[in-house]
Amino acid sequence: RKEVEQDPGPFNVPEGATVAFNCTYSNSASQSFFWYRQDCRKEPKLLMSVYSSGNEDGRFTAQLNRASQYISLLIRDSKLSDSATYLCVVNWGSDYKLSFGAGTTVTVRA
Amino acid sequence: NAGVTQTPKFQVLKTGQSMTLQCAQDMNHEYMSWYRQDPGMGLRLIHYSVGAGITDQGEVPNGYNVSRSTTEDFPLRLLSAAPSQTSVYFCASSSSGTGRETQYFGPGTRLLVL
Numbered sequence: 001r002k003e004v005e006q007d008p009g010p011f012n013v014p015e016g017a018t019v020a021f022n023c024t025y026s027n028s029a030s031q032s033f034f035w036y037r038q039d040c041r042k043e044p045k046l047l048m049s050v051y052s053s054g055n056e057d058g059r060f061t062a063q064l065n066r067a068s069q070y071i072s073l074l075i076r077d078s079k080l081s082d083s084a085t086y087l088c089v090v091n092w093g094s095d096y097k098l099s100f101g102a103g104t105t106v107t108v109r110a
Numbered sequence: 111n112a113g114v115t116q117t118p119k120f121q122v123l124k125t126g127q128s129m130t131l132q133c134a135q136d137m138n139h140e141y142m143s144w145y146r147q148d149p150g151m152g153l154r155l156i157h158y159s160v161g162a163g164i165t166d167q168g169e170v171p172n173g174y175n176v177s178r179s180t181t182e183d184f185p186l187r188l189l190s191a192a193p194s195q196t197s198v199y200f201c202a203s204s205s206s207g208t209g210r211e212t213q214y215f216g217p218g219t220r221l222l223v224l
Binding site: 002 | 145
C-alpha cells in the first residue's frame with residue numbers, strides 16, 4: 001500500500017468553478033501535512049501547510065481529517081493559472097522524512 | 111538569493127558511465143535532500159543530510175552516493191548509470207530537518223540513461 005495516495009485526475013474544470021480533491025495517508029503517527037504545487041516540468045513549490053483546525057489561503061482551503069487519515073484541498077473561483085499538479089506531502093511522525101503523493105492534476109479551461 | 115541551484119539541467123549517459131549531479135543552496139539551510147521523480151509516482155527520497163559531514167540513506171539509495179563537506183553543497187554521484195536511473199532529480203533544502211518546514215526545491219536535472 002502506498003504511504004500517500006492521491007486521485008491522479010485530471011480534474012478538468014471551467015474558470016470560476018470550485019474543485020476539491022483528497023489525499024489519504026497510511027501512517028496514523030504523521031504530524032505534518034502540506035500541499036505543494038508543481039507546474040509542468042518544474043520544481044514543486046509549497047502551496048500551503050495543513051493545520052488540524054483547517055486553514056484558508058485566499059481561494060484555497062485545506063482540511064485535515066485525522067480519524068479517516070485524509071487531507072483535502074478545495075480551490076474556489078478557479079483561475080487558468082491554477083492549472084497544475086498538486087502534491088500531497090506527509091511527514092512520518094517524529095522523523096523528518098517526507099512522503100509525497102503522485103499528484104492530482106487540475107486543468108482549468110477558459 | 112539564488113535559492114537552490116542544480117546543474118546540469120539535462121544529461122544523457124550511457125549505461126555504466128558515472129557522473130555527479132551538483133546541488134547548492136545559499137540560504138544557510140542545514141537540511142538537504144535528493145529526490146527522484148518518475149511518472150505516476152511521488153517523489154522518492156534518495157539520500158539526505160542534516161548538516162555538514164552527516165548523510166543518511168533514504169528510500170531508494172542503491173546506485174547513488176552523496177557527501178556533504180560544506181553547508182552549501184550536496185552533490186549526488188551516480189556510480190555506474192543504469193537505464194532504471196532515468197528520471198528527474200530534485201535537490202531540496204530546508205532550515206532544519208523536523209519535517210515541518212518548507213522544502214525549497216531546485217529546478218531539477220533530467221537524466222536519460224541509454
